[in-house]
């Protein structure tokens with residue numbers, strides 16, 4: 001086997017026949033049953049094998065066995081593993097805060113738009129946001145839409161008054177204030193029980209993610225907010241890249257990583273279509289998939305305006321040029337023909 | 343030696359009292375936040391505070407548990423040996439604890455310093471993380487030092503009687 | 505050297521260190537840290553020693569451990585757990601082995617308020633050990649009864665084990681918790697039978713104590729209003745959505761404090777004692793948890809878990825055969841690993857196999873919890889035995905405790921077999937309640 005007794009700092013090398021296979025460990029924070037495993041990671045293994053003539057192999061480890069999603073940044077910097085899906089939202093206390101701009105409420109109405117805006121935005125402002133030890137995919141990616149899984153019917157902002165709603169971060173604080181909603185942070189483990197027993201009345205959660213943990217059972221009213229959020233595509237330790245021969249490295253950065261992102265976007269698009277159909281069946285007779293009326297939709301969106309304005313101040317406070325970032329962002333949207341929510 | 347012994351013992355006792363206090367606070371805090379939420383005054387971030395409390399609670403107890411020899415070990419074999427042989431094996435254990443817990447301690451102090459400059463915070467309440475990571479470092483270093491003290495006593499058994 | 509070989513050497517080193525009385529937490533860390541350095545270098549060591557320690561000690565789910573233990577301590581100092589034990593004692597004490605049966609019964613009731621087997625053992629351990637030893641019970645049988653009762657803590661809801669399993673498998677945690685009820689009751693009965701049979705074989709192990717009058721028997725119910733109150737608080741609070749199963753630990757501890765104060769049994773001094781013993785138990789448990797997760801990361805690097813699962817899926821066995829192999833694997837792993845890290849490391853690997861075989865994941869969850877229980881009582885790493893040794897030194901040390909605990913592996917295996925034959929024992933309640 002490859003080792004000469006010294007420590008191997010990179011993906012372990014293993015000799016198969018005459019050529020050496022470079023192995024990369026990928027930390028998947030989702031369970032092995034998650035749709036990404038079957039629809040993206042497994043095919044990706046094949047793609048990589050084909051494109052590199054078997055010189056490169058990605059080992060996907062599921063259920064965060066190599067490290068928690070909240071420590072991805074530190075773990076990658078320290079080389080606990082080589083690759084992961086970057087989730088910037090856990091690291092807004094770093095330069096990744098810039099990306100929170102794309103996460104402002106009601107920014108996007110479909111997966112493609114986000115991916116395209118993200119690609120352009122990263123071209124302008126992506127340099128160094130992940131730190132100098134991490135290389136990110138040049139192509140943006142996105143996740144399935146966020147919806148409100150609710151125990152009661154919601155047709156307007158008014159219906160939400162007095163509800164307790166589970167959230168994962170504080171982006172929605174101001175919006176919730178306008179809605180008269182109490183934001184609640186719960187352990188993922190407590191979400192289902194929380195909805196079932198009425199600790200909370202609703203959860204602002206991803207469609208597919210919520211389906212995975214069966215939130216539709218206790219909360220069968222699913223409000224389509226047309227609210228899509230970005231996720232970062234795959235990221236890789238720069239050191240792991242540098243250990244590759246130059247042609248392989250170029251192939252990886254120029255071809256494999258972007259294709260990985262594409263597959264993510266594709267998958268989420270397909271998943272979303274399926275998810276709506278499936279949810280429709282699952283809540284039949286128990287709840288409803290609620291499409292908002294144009295007036296209600298406008299009202300929901302309007303409530304986010306203050307959050308948008310507030311972002312510039314927050315960015316400035318953190319030492320970024322908030323106006324510049326916001327202007328560039330709006331310019332990109334304009335160029336791509338994506339309207340602002342209000 | 344005796345002075346060092348006494349100060350380490352004293353420090354790990356203070357650490358223990360803080361840890362016990364945090365334990366009581368955690369219990370009351372969870373209850374209060376449950377009640378507040380019932381009346382729609384949920385404090386977003388109560389969850390984060392419990393997590394931080396757990397860090398303090400655990401870290402400040404590690405050294406004390408070493409002091410009372412409370413870290414679990416299996417004596418199935420060594421218990422049957424002579425006192426002298428037992429002391430030898432205990433010496434190995436103390437040396438390992440001293441070295442590896444010291445290592446974990448120093449690494450976490452370095453991370454704490456790093457977090458101090460990079461201003462890493464919790465996600466919602468924006469609580470600075472460095473003091474807590476620093477506590478992780480301190481917790482393990484105390485543990486390491488108590489083991490060092492035990493190690494010295496292995497070689498100078500008379501100290502134990504003092 | 506191939507990484508798998510490094511992994512095996514690491515495991516051997518761990519055992520050698522354990523054998524020479526190195527604390528378990530350290531015995532797991534030492535080969536793991538050296539192994540991580542060898543496979544991935546210094547940066548990975550320094551990062552993992554920060555992020556793994558941090559992730560485990562700042563885990564909201566794990567915060568239930570100190571809270572449930574504190575609740576148990578407070579119930580102990582307010583005399584509630586002894587009254588609970590006493591209620592069972594007056595009914596069964598006159599039987600041979602009756603105190604052991606009482607211990608299991610009291611533990612089963614206690615489990616309905618506590619979500620942690622560690623807390624269960626810690627609390628009932630203090631109460632029941634004194635009673636049994638004073639009545640001339642055999643030390644190892646007494647220890648075994650307490651530990652067997654303790655295991656029920658994670659099978660009868662609430663349960664931290666089901667919460668962790670549900671998180672990894674994305675199965676409804678609510679259904680999992682309900683699935684544990686019937687097997688929990690059956691297992692408690694099996695434990696009682698085990699005690700009874702042990703005493704039939706060796707009568708001197710559990711002499712009968714004084715007969716009690718019917719009047720005494722019925723008046724014993726009066727004393728349990730406090731624990732009933734706590735159940736109403738904990739179970740009712742969860743049922744009516746006042747708090748979540750995770751929060752129940754903290755609220756339960758607070759409730760125990762209030763009940764103890766009302767009964768004027770808790771003083772500042774005894775409260776501090778309770779905090780102190782919770783602290784020592786919590787600290788050594790977390791030291792082991794941290795050690796176990798560092799070891800887990802090392803194990804994943806060595807690919808040993810992957811080989812294991814590849815082996816499982818490559819066998820040409822039937823579903824039943826593969827499931828039995830998996831159970832066997834867990835019994836072996838459970839003997840040597842901490843139960844929590846065992847589940848976290850291996851479950852993600854075998855999960856796809858289970859899904860492919862269309863195994864009911866709720867049913868399997870109950871099996872896994874039974875296997876965790878087994879892992880918690882078998883040497884060399886048996887957390888419940890450690891806890892009992894901590895709270896009841898008069899039991900005569902770990903050797904005696906492990907010896908006593910081992911006989912309760914039999915009812916656990918019987919329970920697993922029962923579930924294989926009658927899956928509905930686990931699935932009936934969850935499928936009918938939704």
Ligand code: NA
Nearest residue numbers: 615618657660
């Ligand atoms: Na329980």
Ligand code: NA
Nearest residue numbers: 839879882885
């Ligand atoms: Na075990």
